[in-house]
Amino acid sequence: xxxxxxxxxxxxxxxxxxxxxxxxxxxxxxxxxxxxxxxxxxxxxxxxxxxxxxxxxxxxxxxxxxxxxxxxxxxxxxxxxxxxxxxxxxxxxxxxxxxxxxxxxxxxxxxxxxxxxxxxxxxxxxxxxxxxxxxxxxxxxxxxxxxxxxxxxxxxxxxxxxxxxxxxxxxxxxxxxxxxxxxxxxxxxxxxxxxxxxxxxxxxxxxxxxxxxxxxxxxxxxxxxxxxxxxxxxxxxxxxxxxxxxxxxxxxxxxxxxxxxx
Numbered sequence: 001x002x003x004x005x006x007x008x009x010x011x012x013x014x015x016x017x018x019x020x021x022x023x024x025x026x027x028x029x030x031x032x033x034x035x036x037x038x039x040x041x042x043x044x045x046x047x048x049x050x051x052x053x054x055x056x057x058x059x060x061x062x063x064x065x066x067x068x069x070x071x072x073x074x075x076x077x078x079x080x081x082x083x084x085x086x087x088x089x090x091x092x093x094x095x096x097x098x099x100x101x102x103x104x105x106x107x108x109x110x111x112x113x114x115x116x117x118x119x120x121x122x123x124x125x126x127x128x129x130x131x132x133x134x135x136x137x138x139x140x141x142x143x144x145x146x147x148x149x150x151x152x153x154x155x156x157x158x159x160x161x162x163x164x165x166x167x168x169x170x171x172x173x174x175x176x177x178x179x180x181x182x183x184x185x186x187x188x189x190x191x192x193x194x195x196x197x198x199x200x201x202x203x204x205x206x207x208x209x210x211x212x213x214x215x216x217x218x219x220x221x222x223x224x225x226x227x228x229x230x231x232x233x234x235x236x237x238x239x240x241x242x243x244x245x246x247x248x249x250x251x252x253x254x255x256x257x258x259x260x261x262x
Contacts, residue, residue, distance in 0.1 A: 038078030
């Protein structure tokens with residue numbers, strides 16, 4: 001399966017411009033890939049202005065991406081600022097919502113579990129409480145968001161329930177060393193392919209991001225990456241037969257400790 005990662009700058013809180021830029025990049029991938037991965041909150045940047053920017057899944061952002069997934073014949077993953085009704089007494093809730101949209105018209109959504117309190121995300125968003133594993137083209141895929149990368153229990157691959165983990169991110173340059181180390185570690189410890197896509201450029205607060213988008217093999221080998229501070233696309237091929245053979249010959253997963261999510 002071919003996976004393409006798009007490392008790009010994000011125009012602050014400008015959905016129309018960001019969608020326009022992403023379409024230009026997606027057009028170049030027609031017939032060349034099966035999955036395209038965008039950064040976290042690709043259409044707005046990591047903004048806390050949820051009341052103004054949040055959309056339902058029937059809004060313009062997801063509706064547009066659904067059409068493109070169908071038009072270009074590949075799945076699209078990323079995250080956006082989402083809103084929806086809640087049963088907790090408030091009229092609305094806000095989520096950093098990851099999406100996986102297939103060309104066949106199937107939609108999958110995951111609400112970010114670990115909100116980045118140091119950036120005030122806990123004050124403006126509601127945390128999710130359910131992991132999402134997607135079955136697509138014979139693969140099982142775990143979809144996570146940015147700060148989730150720091151929490152290995154949430155990424156834990158129990159009895160090989162997934163084959164690929166995707167992290168979409170707005171991870172700042174000041175903590176880039178952690179991004180590099182943890183993304184590779186998640187691949188090794190979970191005996192899974194690991195894909196991480198981060199943005200470049202500065203946000204509205206002047207916080208720089210330098211990328212580090214990459215895909216690692218289950219052995220921790222770097223399969224592809226994008227140079228720092230460059231707006232670029234990279235595509236690599238993942239092999240499910242190779243993954244299964246590795247898990248069979250080196251079944252470390254059978255010795256994993258048992259645990260339950262609370």
